[in-house]
Amino acid sequence: xxxxxxxxxxxxxxxxxxxxxxxxxxxxxxxxxxxxxxxxxxxxxxxxxxxxxxxxxxxxxxxxxxxxxxxxxxxxxxxxxxxxxxxxxxxxxxxxxxxxxxxxxxxxxxxxxxxxxxxxxxxxxxxxxxxxxxxxxxxxxxxxxxxxxxxxxxxxxxxxxxxxxxxxxxxxxxxxxxxxxxxxxxxxxxxxxxxxxxxxxxxxxxxxxxxxxxxxxxxxxxxxxxxxxxxxxxxxxxxxxxxxxxxxxxxxxxxxxxxxxxxxxxxxxxxxxxxxxxxxxxxxxxxxxxxxxxxxxxxxxxxxxxxxxxxxxxxxxxxxxxxxxxxxxxxxxxxxxxxxxxxxxxxxxxxxxxxxxxxxxxxxxxxxxxxxxxxxxxxxxxxxxxxxxxxxxxxxxxxxxxxxxxxxxxxxxxxxxxxxxxxxxxxxxxxxxxxxxxxxxxxxxxxxxxxxxxxxxxxxxxxxxxxxxxxxxxxxxxxxxxxx
Amino acid sequence: xxxxxxxxxxxxxxxxxxxxxxxxxxxxxxxxxxxxxxxxxxxxxxxxxxxxxxxxxxxxxxxxxxxxxxxxxxxxxxxxxxxxxxxxxxxxxxxxxxxxxxxxxxxxxxxxxxxxxxxxxxxxxxxxxxxxxxxxxxxxxxxxxxxxxxxxxxxxxxxxxxxxxxxxxxxxxxxxxxxxxxxxxxxxxxxxxxxxxxxxxxxxxxxxxxxxxxxxxxxx
Ligand SMILES: Nc1ncnc2c1ncn2[C@@H]1O[C@H](COP(=O)(O)OP(=O)(O)OP(=O)(O)O)[C@@H](O)[C@H]1O
Ligand SMILES: [Mg+2]
Numbered sequence: 001x002x003x004x005x006x007x008x009x010x011x012x013x014x015x016x017x018x019x020x021x022x023x024x025x026x027x028x029x030x031x032x033x034x035x036x037x038x039x040x041x042x043x044x045x046x047x048x049x050x051x052x053x054x055x056x057x058x059x060x061x062x063x064x065x066x067x068x069x070x071x072x073x074x075x076x077x078x079x080x081x082x083x084x085x086x087x088x089x090x091x092x093x094x095x096x097x098x099x100x101x102x103x104x105x106x107x108x109x110x111x112x113x114x115x116x117x118x119x120x121x122x123x124x125x126x127x128x129x130x131x132x133x134x135x136x137x138x139x140x141x142x143x144x145x146x147x148x149x150x151x152x153x154x155x156x157x158x159x160x161x162x163x164x165x166x167x168x169x170x171x172x173x174x175x176x177x178x179x180x181x182x183x184x185x186x187x188x189x190x191x192x193x194x195x196x197x198x199x200x201x202x203x204x205x206x207x208x209x210x211x212x213x214x215x216x217x218x219x220x221x222x223x224x225x226x227x228x229x230x231x232x233x234x235x236x237x238x239x240x241x242x243x244x245x246x247x248x249x250x251x252x253x254x255x256x257x258x259x260x261x262x263x264x265x266x267x268x269x270x271x272x273x274x275x276x277x278x279x280x281x282x283x284x285x286x287x288x289x290x291x292x293x294x295x296x297x298x299x300x301x302x303x304x305x306x307x308x309x310x311x312x313x314x315x316x317x318x319x320x321x322x323x324x325x326x327x328x329x330x331x332x333x334x335x336x337x338x339x340x341x342x343x344x345x346x347x348x349x350x351x352x353x354x355x356x357x358x359x360x361x362x363x364x365x366x367x368x369x370x371x372x373x374x375x376x377x378x379x380x381x382x383x384x385x386x387x388x389x390x391x392x393x394x395x396x397x398x399x400x401x402x403x404x405x406x407x408x409x410x411x412x413x414x415x416x417x418x419x420x421x422x423x424x425x426x427x428x429x430x431x432x433x434x435x436x437x438x439x440x441x442x443x444x445x446x447x448x449x450x451x452x453x454x455x456x457x458x459x460x461x462x463x464x465x466x467x468x469x470x471x472x473x474x475x476x477x478x479x480x481x482x483x484x
Numbered sequence: 485x486x487x488x489x490x491x492x493x494x495x496x497x498x499x500x501x502x503x504x505x506x507x508x509x510x511x512x513x514x515x516x517x518x519x520x521x522x523x524x525x526x527x528x529x530x531x532x533x534x535x536x537x538x539x540x541x542x543x544x545x546x547x548x549x550x551x552x553x554x555x556x557x558x559x560x561x562x563x564x565x566x567x568x569x570x571x572x573x574x575x576x577x578x579x580x581x582x583x584x585x586x587x588x589x590x591x592x593x594x595x596x597x598x599x600x601x602x603x604x605x606x607x608x609x610x611x612x613x614x615x616x617x618x619x620x621x622x623x624x625x626x627x628x629x630x631x632x633x634x635x636x637x638x639x640x641x642x643x644x645x646x647x648x649x650x651x652x653x654x655x656x657x658x659x660x661x662x663x664x665x666x667x668x669x670x671x672x673x674x675x676x677x678x679x680x681x682x683x684x685x686x687x688x689x690x691x692x693x694x695x696x697x698x699x700x701x702x703x704x
Contacts, residue, residue, distance in 0.1 A: 005593050016581055181690055383577045387591040387638070388566020391558050478539045481577070 001393055010400040021405065024362075024369045028409020029416060031359035032457050034451065036417040038351035042210040042344050044444040049340060050127055057147060058333035060313045062320055063114075064102060065329035067091040091303035091321040092327050102306055105322050107315040112140040113303035115252040119192060119199075123245075125174045126187040126228065132173055134190065135243045136164075138252030148246065152180045154231030160202070161251045164188050164229040169243040171234060180234045188245075190255075196220040197260035200294060202250075207261050207290055227255065249303075258295040263288055359457075362409065363464045369442050370402050370468035373417045379473055381481030395473035402465020410457030414450060423443075458471070485534060486512040486678070488644070491544035492519040493530050493701075494613070504530040514645070517672045517679045519692035521623025529650055529703040534682065536569045536648045537561045548645070566594050570677075572649035576631045578623040583608060584634045591641045609637035612665055629660035636667055646678035647671065653688055665691050673674045689691035 001009075053059065068091075075268065092098065094113065102112040115138035123129040139146060143158035148165070149175045150153060156165055166188065168177070176183040192198075196217060199206040208216065229247065237244060272285035310319055316332050323330040374381070381394055389397075493505040504527045510516055511534075531689050533539035534546060537553055540561075554652060567572075570591075573600065586605035586628040586704050597605070606642050610619055613633040623631055629659065649668065653661035665688050671677045683689050697704045 001593055004594055009593075012581065214494065331537065380579060380693070383579070384594070385562070385571075386536070386565060386577075387593040388563040388569045388642070389564050391580075393562075393594065478533050481538075 001396070003390075006396055006400040009397060009406070013377075013401055015059045017373075020369055024365045024405050025363040025409045025412065027362035027413040028359070028406055028435045028457055028460070031355060032363040032413030033191055033417050033420075034351070034358055035355035035456075036413055036445075036453055037420065038348065038355060039449055040417065040421070040444050042348055042351075043446065043449070045346060046340070047444060048121050049098045050337070052462065053337070057309075060310045061145065061330045061333065062108075062308040062310060062316060062323060064094065064098075064308060064323050065331065066094050066302055066305075067328040068324065068327060082391075083339070092330070093301065094304075094306050095302045098302070102308055102323065102325070102328075105308070105319060107311050108312050108318055109309045109418075111308045112143045112145045113249050113298070114139050114248055114307055115256065115298065115303055115481070116132060116307045117251060118190075119194060121191045121193050121224070123188055123190050124171075125183075126189050128174055130173065133169075133243070133254040136247055136248050136252070137377075139307075140249050141246075143309075144161055145307050149236035150233045151236040153184045153231070155233060156246060156248050158248060158250060160187070160248045161254070162227070162229045163248065163251075163425075165233040165235050165246040166231055167235050167237050167242050167244045172242075172246060183231055183234065186231050186261040187228040187446050188231060190229065192225040192227060193221065193223065194225060194258065196260045198225055198360045199227065200257035200259050200296075202255045204292070208290065210285075228429055250312050253296065256297040258297070260293050260295075262293045263289045264291045335444065349415055359460060363460050366402050366405050366461055366464035367467060369405065370398060370465050371402065371471070374398065374468050374472040376481040377472075377478050378475065381410070381475055382477050382483065385477035391473040394475075395469045398469035398472050399462055399465045402469070403461040406457040406461020406464070407454060409461075410454045413457070414445070414453055418445060485514055485549060486510075487547045488531075488535070489539045489545050489547075489637075491531075491534060491546060493527070493534065493566040493593055494540070494542050498552075500507045503535070504702040507544070508701070508703055510652065510696075510703060512646075512678060512680065513675045514678055515672065516522045517669070518681070519689040519695045520680065520698060521684065521686075522698035523694065528698055530641075532648050532680060532682055533649050536571060537564045538571075556605075560650055562594075566591055567642050568645040570636075570642070570644040570647040572632070572635050572647060572652045573651070574651040574654040576623070576635045576655075577627075578631060578634055580623050581641050583620050583622055584615060585627065587623070587634055587657055588637045588641055591638060595642055597669045598621075599608075605638070605641060610634070610682075612640065612671075613637045627660075629663055630646060632656065632660070633666050633667065636664070637672075640671065640677075644677065646680060647683045651684065653680055653683065663687065 023358040095111075099111055099113055103107065116136060118134070118136050118138070120136070121266045123134045123136075124131045140158060141160070142158045149163070152170075153165070154162060166183070170188075171177045171180055171183060174183070194205075196205055196208065235244070235246060243329075265288055266289040267289055268284045271282060275282040275284060280360065308319060309325070310316055320330045320332055372463065384394060384397075488508055488510040491505055491508045494565065495502045497502055506527075509532065511694075520531065522528050532538065534553075537556070541554065544554075548564070551564075553564065565576065565671065579590065582590075585606050588609050589602045591681075592602040592605055596633050607616070608617065610616055613636050615630060615633050615637065618626060618630060618634075621630075623634070628633065632655075635652075636647070636649075641650075647668070652668075653664055656664065668679050668681065668693060670677045677702075681688065681692060689695055
């Protein structure tokens with residue numbers, strides 16, 4: 001028999017028992033669906049991450065963090081946000097002095113401090129009500145560290161204060177994706193709540209009255225401080241960091257500086273001492289004065305992190321070693337990729353086992369279906385043998401049928417997962433623009449996944465069909481013809 | 485020429501040996517029309533299956549045109565059945581989900597023939613048995629006699645040397661039986677196909693050129 005004849009015959013025979021074929025194929029569909037979704041999700045996340053790292057030229061960057069013991073890159077890494085939080089006792093401060101030392105290391109071309117996790121409730125476009133989760137990265141724009149691609153507008157300079165470069169997620173949220181140039185010049189509003197204090201930008205905090213009570217402080221806590229930044233550019237960022245917006249570190253330093261009124265009681269104390277010395281009662285309470293205190297986070301605690309650019313990606317190891325020797329925490333994109341691979345391997349193994357079990361059950365379904373088919377068709381097998389079919393022909397016939405069950409299971413699994421990917425994207429687009437995970441890029445179906453899945457499910461079919469096919473081929477033709 | 489030399493087939497049931505065929509010697513010339521009769525269980529089907537290469541003897545040898553079947557393995561034997569033998573069964577054994585045409589195409593498929601050639605040849609064969617107007621019918625849509633004619637067309641497909649019919653009229657009435665026998669006779673006369681018919685029906689046997697009776701695995 002020819003190849004096409006086997007396929008034709010398998011097709012004809014499978015369509016004889018439509019519901020049974022449907023059920024068997026469904027089991028494979030479900031099994032392959034879970035495997036496909038898992039692989040496409042993992043590769044999707046991986047590719048977007050790698051894209052991001054490559055687009056940021058991350059493979060020539062070294063991230064320096066204050067804490068050598070911290071597992072992650074502390075605060076303000078490339079991907080992670082947060083401002084470090086409380087530092088461990090081993091931590092070294094990443095201040096301007098540290099920046100200068102690090103920049104002077106051999107093989108280091110340039111360095112920028114990074115600040116993120118700026119105190120903020122939310123951000124939004126001016127005159128819009130929809131708020132976005134604040135996601136700001138501050139850096140020194142005029143260094144050679146980042147070649148931030150801009151799709152429209154201009155880049156930041158070190159002189160820009162209340163200016164911002166927004167990400168594509170921001171555009172999308174407010175519907176400017178198709179005409180990004182129109183958002184230039186508009187203002188972003190940062191909504192801050194800092195209690196009685198304020199950032200070192202805009203209005204000073206309200207002076208507390210002498211009789212300030214809990215109620216007054218509570219009112220201060222609920223007070224929103226609005227800081228505006230002019231949009232000067234739109235970043236051409238990758239899917240993974242499209243929620244990221246960028247400002248100059250110098251402005252971030254001002255925003256991260258806490259300004260508050262503090263009671264200065266030195267005058268009162270002097271007054272009281274004087275009144276005691278002179279044994280003359282004076283009302284000294286009114287002598288209390290308020291002074292303006294400024295707390296510069298970056299000077300006090302250092303930057304979240306510092307990123308160094310190597311002259312050559314090959315020198316990353318040398319630089320990392322030199323940085324580590326100075327007692328800082330250090331991480332490179334390679335470390336991150338390694339970590340990422342470990343995590344993905346873990347997730348992949350778990351999901352793989354689940355998918356494997358589903359496919360195993362489906363394979364048993366195929367075996368069952370094919371054994372039933374051989375029983376039903378014993379006489380037919382006898383007739384085919386009488387008409388000149390060899391044992392091998394019979395074996396191939398049943399193997400092709402089983403393979404086809406697997407193949408169609410794979411096809412429907414793929415179609416279904418592509419559909420799920422599309423629906424998922426639609427839903428995410430509509431309801432969850434703020435989630436910092438780009439689902440639209442996540443479900444990916446590269447050619448190797450498609451062919452791999454089809455080959456794999458077909459192979460499962462072939463293997464499951466082996467036993468029934470061999471059984472059918474072994475039948476004695478005379479007995480088969482006499483079978484009632 | 486088909487020659488059987490000392491062919492025996494033995495079944496053992498509960499320690500007792502049953503000779504389905506007992507040292508059978510037989511020569512069938514090309515173009516013969518042979519009828520085999522005998523009581524039930526005498527070994528007629530066993531003999532026919534051994535000649536047709538469907539069954540193998542326990543001892544003795546079958547040679548067809550000086551080719552021994554005893555030494556042939558599955559591939560060679562299947563090829564022999566495909567090219568040299570056409571089987572016609574009492575219960576037709578047609579594929580229920582295939583049309584008449586597709587049923588006749590089955591042995592041609594195993595012969596690795598082109599789809600177009602297969603259709604052409606199957607159509608020819610159906611016309612020979614007088615079913616040129618029933619090609620798209622499935623077995624369920626045909627009468628018993630018509631089904632048996634499809635079966636003959638299928639046996640004829642690869643231009644075989646012989647047609648072996650095991651009680652081909654067993655399920656048919658007298659009139660239909662006569663039709664089937666006359667088709668077989670035509671094939672024998674016009675195409676020179678050797679016909680071996682097993683039958684209980686003396687009228688069918690009467691149409692054959694030669695007759696042969698088996699009892700207890702022996703030719704009488
Ligand atoms: N698989 C088998 N196992 C045991 N005995 C068998 C087997 N096949 C056939 N026989 C025996 O061999 C003998 C010949 O059988 P065969 O089928 O050739 O008879 P037959 O002449 O065709 O009978 P019928 O006219 O009823 O078809 C019978 O006695 C039968 O019981
Ligand atoms: Mg019989």
